[in-house]
Amino acid sequence: MSSTKRVAAIQMVSGSDLEANLAQARELLxxxxxxxxxxxxxxxxxxxxxxxxxxxxxxxxxxxxGPIRGFLAEQARELGLWIVGGSLPVAARPDxxxxxxxxxxxxxxxxxxxxxxxxxxxxxxxxxxxxDAQGRYKESDTFxxxxxxxxxxxxxxxxxxxxxxxxxxxxxxxxxxxxxAEWVTVPSAFTYRTGEAHWEPLLRARAIENQxxxxxxxxxxxxxxxxxTWGHSMVIDxxxxxxxxxxxxxxxxxxxxxxxxxxxxxxxxxxLHHRRLPD
Numbered sequence: 409m410s411s412t413k414r415v416a417a418i419q420m421v422s423g424s425d426l427e428a429n430l431a432q433a434r435e436l437l438x439x440x441x442x443x444x445x446x447x448x449x450x451x452x453x454x455x456x457x458x459x460x461x462x463x464x465x466x467x468x469x470x471x472x473x474g475p476i477r478g479f480l481a482e483q484a485r486e487l488g489l490w491i492v493g494g495s496l497p498v499a500a501r502p503d504x505x506x507x508x509x510x511x512x513x514x515x516x517x518x519x520x521x522x523x524x525x526x527x528x529x530x531x532x533x534x535x536x537x538x539x540d541a542q543g544r545y546k547e548s549d550t551f552x553x554x555x556x557x558x559x560x561x562x563x564x565x566x567x568x569x570x571x572x573x574x575x576x577x578x579x580x581x582x583x584x585x586x587x588x589a590e591w592v593t594v595p596s597a598f599t600y601r602t603g604e605a606h607w608e609p610l611l612r613a614r615a616i617e618n619q620x621x622x623x624x625x626x627x628x629x630x631x632x633x634x635x636x637t638w639g640h641s642m643v644i645d646x647x648x649x650x651x652x653x654x655x656x657x658x659x660x661x662x663x664x665x666x667x668x669x670x671x672x673x674x675x676x677x678x679x680l681h682h683r684r685l686p687d
Contacts, residue, residue: 411668413564415591416440416448417661419641419654421629424459430479432658439660441487446563450494451625452513452572452597455479457635462550466497466511472524477516485522490562492517494595494625495530495571502527502556510552515569515595517560528569529554532577540601541634547573557583565590565667568620572596575624576606581614582687585680590667591621598626603638608650616648619674621665628656646670 418436422429433454440448455476456465468474472481476496484491497511517526531554533547557580558569568584568591575594584592592614598607603626615622621643628639642653643663652663674680 412664412666413447414443414445414662414664415564415623415643416443416445417623417625417641417643417652417663418448418450418454419626419628419639419661420451420454420658421631421637422451422454422457422627423631424457424461426456426465426475429455429457430476433479434483436658436660437483437487437489437491441489443660443662445489445662447490447492449492449593449623449625450595451627451641452495452595453627454494454595455496457597457627457631458550462497463499463509463511466499466507469496469498470500470506477524480516480518481522481524484518484520488520490518490520492567492569492593492595497551502529507552510550512554513547513551513571515571515593517562517567517569526558526560526567526569528558528571529556530571530574531555531580532573534573538599538601540599540636542599545599557587559584559587559589564665565621568592570594572598575610575614578614578617579687581618581620585618585620586687589618589620590670591623591665594622594624596624596626598638600636600638603640607638607640608642611642611644612648612650615644615646617679619646619670619677619679621646621670623663628654629658646673
């Protein structure tokens, strides 16, 4: 029996039209299934790129019957596909308490029966000034940060969840590795400027230092006059090699992940057991 498992990274160019974004995602998810993927990963804000309507949409997503959550469940069930749902706004915390005036950027994991089997709320929020057409980004105006490290068992292996700006915080990925993660997903909407400079080096570093497979799924194109994202979605093996990559535009990237290869690397070079300083 083969030790490889196929994943699909779904790069998109989402906008402010929810129905158009969901139609794009539906087509790409079907292509992922047809290409033999066991798990498909969507990018950050796949259904609704940042707009003034984020909080309104988040209020609709409090229950699993919300428009975006319902869409994900339907697609997973109809396609027989596990889905890592990028991120979407949710105006409630995991304990059910409501969030006044803000939302959380939440990544749901759904199994092939359409059941929500994991939830991760983005911990690190992008409040930064970037020398691009938009200039200033302040996610904390709209989003409340999460506070929990999340690992989920999937058909491809034990999955650690993260979102976009989390990538700059290596302690999160070390925590995921300690929790047994064999691969991690990084759904993102990296700006073109920061992506061009930092996207690949950071992703490869996270893979190398934790000996993890990394599936990084970015938005990739021109969204508006002021917003352009970097794209270059990629899958990286635990040695730090980029095994598959696309550039810009909406498309599906396939990669076959070999967890036996990873286990052998960790045996040969047991980095995680050599740590001397506290995390």
